[in-house]
Amino acid sequence: MNVFLSLFWCVLTAMLMWPGSGAAAEIGPNKPRASVFVAQKTDDASSQSQGAAPREYPLGGTSVEDLLLQKGTITMDEWIQIKAEQEYRVADQSRRIDTLEEWKNRTELLPILRDKVNFGLNALQFLYSHLDAQVPEGRSQDGFSIRRSEMLFWGKISETIPRWHILMEFQSINLTNNTPTSGASTPTSATFFRESYIDVRPIQSWAPNLNVIRMGIFRMPFGIFTETSGGLRDVISSPYLTSVGGGGGPPQNANGTGGQIEFIQERDYFVDVRGKIANRLEYAVGVMNNNNYQANALVSTTSGLSGANQPKAFYTRVRLFGNDVSFVSFTTLQGESNNAGTMINGRGKGRFDRYGIDARYTSKLFPGFMAQGEYWAGHDGANATTVGTAANGACQVISQCGGSGAPGVQRRTWYVLAKYLITDGMFENFEPTVMYEQFDPNTSMGNDLYTRTIVGLTYYFENFPPKVQSKIQINYEFRHHAGLGTGPNTPPYDSATDPFANNAFFVQFQVRFM
Amino acid sequence: MTRVSATVLAVFLGIAACSTYQLFPAEVMDGVDPNFDFSQWRMIPNQALERKIQLGGSILHSERKDANVTIVVTQLPIVEHPAYGPKDMGKRSGEFAVTFMGQIEPPMLQRGNRLIVVGTTKAAKVVTVDDMPRSLPSVSAKCLHIWNTGGRDIADFPSYGAGYETLEEVTFCATAQ
Numbered sequence: 184m185n186v187f188l189s190l191f192w193c194v195l196t197a198m199l200m201w202p203g204s205g206a207a208a209e210i211g212p213n214k215p216r217a218s219v220f221v222a223q224k225t226d227d228a229s230s231q232s233q234g235a236a237p238r239e240y241p242l243g244g245t246s247v248e249d250l251l252l253q254k255g256t257i258t259m260d261e262w263i264q265i266k267a268e269q270e271y272r273v274a275d276q277s278r279r280i281d282t283l284e285e286w287k288n289r290t291e292l293l294p295i296l297r298d299k300v301n302f303g304l305n306a307l308q309f310l311y312s313h314l315d316a317q318v319p320e321g322r323s324q325d326g327f328s329i330r331r332s333e334m335l336f337w338g339k340i341s342e343t344i345p346r347w348h349i350l351m352e353f354q355s356i357n358l359t360n361n362t363p364t365s366g367a368s369t370p371t372s373a374t375f376f377r378e379s380y381i382d383v384r385p386i387q388s389w390a391p392n393l394n395v396i397r398m399g400i401f402r403m404p405f406g407i408f409t410e411t412s413g414g415l416r417d418v419i420s421s422p423y424l425t426s427v428g429g430g431g432g433p434p435q436n437a438n439g440t441g442g443q444i445e446f447i448q449e450r451d452y453f454v455d456v457r458g459k460i461a462n463r464l465e466y467a468v469g470v471m472n473n474n475n476y477q478a479n480a481l482v483s484t485t486s487g488l489s490g491a492n493q494p495k496a497f498y499t500r501v502r503l504f505g506n507d508v509s510f511v512s513f514t515t516l517q518g519e520s521n522n523a524g525t526m527i528n529g530r531g532k533g534r535f536d537r538y539g540i541d542a543r544y545t546s547k548l549f550p551g552f553m554a555q556g557e558y559w560a561g562h563d564g565a566n567a568t569t570v571g572t573a574a575n576g577a578c579q580v581i582s583q584c585g586g587s588g589a590p591g592v593q594r595r596t597w598y599v600l601a602k603y604l605i606t607d608g609m610f611e612n613f614e615p616t617v618m619y620e621q622f623d624p625n626t627s628m629g630n631d632l633y634t635r636t637i638v639g640l641t642y643y644f645e646n647f648p649p650k651v652q653s654k655i656q657i658n659y660e661f662r663h664h665a666g667l668g669t670g671p672n673t674p675p676y677d678s679a680t681d682p683f684a685n686n687a688f689f690v691q692f693q694v695r696f697m
Numbered sequence: 698m699t700r701v702s703a704t705v706l707a708v709f710l711g712i713a714a715c716s717t718y719q720l721f722p723a724e725v726m727d728g729v730d731p732n733f734d735f736s737q738w739r740m741i742p743n744q745a746l747e748r749k750i751q752l753g754g755s756i757l758h759s760e761r762k763d764a765n766v767t768i769v770v771t772q773l774p775i776v777e778h779p780a781y782g783p784k785d786m787g788k789r790s791g792e793f794a795v796t797f798m799g800q801i802e803p804p805m806l807q808r809g810n811r812l813i814v815v816g817t818t819k820a821a822k823v824v825t826v827d828d829m830p831r832s833l834p835s836v837s838a839k840c841l842h843i844w845n846t847g848g849r850d851i852a853d854f855p856s857y858g859a860g861y862e863t864l865e866e867v868t869f870c871a872t873a874q
Contacts, residue, residue: 305859335859345779345852350859378859390779391852402860412860462781507866545863550802647807649858650847697858 298339303650303697305333305350306414316685318431329354331413333377335697343384345395350378359477360571361490364523365585368571373477377450378402391459397469398454400476404467404500405447405514406541406557408598414695415648417602417614418637419658420687423622424559424596425449427633429528432681435569437579438668439589440624440631442569444529446594447516447537447559450476455498465502465510472496473518473535475526490524496535508545515539522566522574522586529624532577533564533591551604551614558597560626565591596622604643614641616658628668633683636661652695660687720842720868725815726751735772739791742821742834751775752836753783753813755848757792758826759806764872768795768806769826769833775813780852782844783811794822794835798871801843805867809848814838840870 252262294300308330318324332353339345355377358370380399384390402410408422429443436442455469472478472489473496481490496518504510520527520535543555566586568574574586581588598620605613616639623632637660644653664684666676678684719726733750754770772790773783795814814836822835845865846854854864 333859339853342779346856348856348859382856384779387778391781394779394852404861410861412858415858415860415862459780504863508863510863543863647804647847649860649862 294338300336300338301697302334302336304695305335305412305697306331306693306695307333308413308691308693310419311690313688314682314685315687316431316682317679319680322431330419330691333413342387344381345384346380346382348378348380348382348399348401349376351375352377359480359526361477361481361526362523362568362570363573364575365573368573371477371480374479376400377476389458391462393456394458396454396456400450400452400479402449403447403451403453403471403498404455404457405498405516405537406512406539406559407543407555408557409447409449412649414652414693417600417616417641418618418639419656419689419691420637420660421449422557422596422598422618423620423633423635424557424598426528427596427622428624428683429569430682432664432683433667433674433676435529435567435572435587435589436667436674437581437588437672438625438628438631438670439529439531439563439567439587439592440628440666440668441674442529442587444567444594444622444624445475445527446529446561446596446622447539448473448475448527452478453498463504465504466500468499470497473516473520473527474524477526481524481526490526491521495519506547509543511540511542513540516561520564522564522568523576526570528570529563529567531564531567531586531589531591532574534562535564537561549603551606552601553603554599554601556597556599558595560593560595562591562593565589567592592625593627594622594624595626596620602641604646612643612646614643615639616641625668628670630666631668632663632665634663634665635683650697652693654693656689656691656693658689658691660689662686720813721815721840721870725840725870729815735793736790738818738834739772739793742818745818746820748818749816749839750818750836751813751815752793753811754793755783755785756806756808756810756812756843758808758824760824761801761803761806764798764800766797766799766801766806767822767824768797768812769793769824769831770795770812770814773811780850782851783813784850784852792826792831792833794824794833795838795841796822796835797838797841797869799869801841801869805843805845805865807845807847809846811844811846811851813842815840838871840868842866842868 248257248262248265251257252259290296310328310330312328313325334351336349338347340347355373355375357373359373360368361371363369378401380397380401382395382397384395404410406424409425424447426443426445428441433441451471451473453469453471455467457467459465474491478490496516498514498516500512500514502510502512516537518535519533520530522530522532537559538561539557539559541555541557543553546552565577565579566574566584567589568586572586574584576584578584579588579590598618600616600618602614602616605611618637621632621634625631637658639656639658641654641656645651646654662683662685664678664681667673728749729751730748733748735752738745752772753775754772756768757771758769760767769792771792773785775782776784816836816838819835819837821832823830823832843866844851849857851864855862
């Protein structure tokens, strides 16, 4: 049966392919059949001699080869050869365009081309430093180092999730000690990321009044310096308001004037709401762990147990803009802090608060000139402790509660910074900078003031902030530290070995591109 | 007293939040055609001459000559949210040229910056973009407002540089036309 069926189909196919039945196969209205010229077809006429009787020429345009053929300059064989080459070229081009189209369709779907995934170099900084202080055996006054090696990854998932953000600091692999309640401190793994956050814009029509809810770890909205990326800072050293003391200087003491003090932490784990009203009033309101950027390492992923009684600090910042780039802001942090289980230096147990005012003036009258300043004051609970030293509670008896044994202290710091970017002439792209700052670790005590004047010169190779900034910075720091306070609890002080009492010189080369 | 102050502040902020963001003086905006069809104008630019319009976009190319600036702009819709201004929706709708009588600093003319222009439509103008001459519908600008975003959307800018950045924005008005 199958043999008969196959035979039937063969006969039917043969009939349909028979030239006589070609017209029947055509669907649609009858048309006069134009003579179709196929380039590959050979023509008997090609063998005829030139200058023979006029003949029919192909339809569809008067190209050069058609004219040449018409005038008898080329033979039909040559014409066919030219046409064949043209057809081949067209077919090749269309094949290549098809391939490109196919790749375009594929690549268009790549997240990196849809702004969903991006990456950039936040800051790669090579630093030379020289410190005038006497240094212990094995340490040096001069050194080369990588100050920052930060890659940034970010993207926009949708209008509702307008940004995700991860910043990797490739030197964040050192183990950091936290503050145990007793005994020796344990090295705790630090986080490889410095920043990692998600923005959520819940209702589009509420933005920018209620712009985003931000959650994660990031530079805190505490003043100007704290929020400025390391790749965009005007001086090399961090200001005293984020960190002062330690680093080989005198250790913590019962006056609360020694050891490292991180008065305002740069980064923390938080959730906050941010927005801008009438394009003039910007605000941020949130709650944070108050435990520094390494604190993720203290969280148990199985039980959820984490460090230092978190979350426990509330903050708010309002910033009033005079114009697009000049503003004044008011910030406050309120809550509790702990000395045990924390990773922030100089925090005691008990009431914690900060009040800050900052302002920036970017001149439109003298383009290139900018001045900014911040003033901060606040209280740290009793027994403020350097991270890694055992501490357990607010009592001021070191044998009982560990820590520094200091009472609760009021601290204060401020700075002013001014710079001028030269935009033409011989010194184009040079930027002189000057900064003066003070830090008073205990306002109720004299003879403990840190002061510093930084004189700097920056040369920009490329300067398109915030995306691109390649530069070399030269800073000289005139440092002074009055001492460790007054009274019977004051330990002896040797300014020769205190890095914060001796001048320093820095040269830093930076690349930033995103 | 504190409660009254808080209430007054809340009312003030509420009013401020709901108020419309106005970039240009009222007299500049007077007579602007609110129903201007950009796509039609782009196809037949010489049919709608001397109409006062407002358009938003992103700077593609600019050229400064004497006291004039010619800017080639990719048109973008102007939105209220998440931030007022031109917003990239991911769809290309075409380019137009802006001629401005006045000075604009080079950083404000960098590619990708967002702008809003108010001006009158003029005959199509031939401009050279990437060494290719192109005939584009043109606007003679009365006023321009430029956001120095360098290619980012206005709402995305403050968090763009792994920190906080203020967004520079400037309004320029033509000295003479």
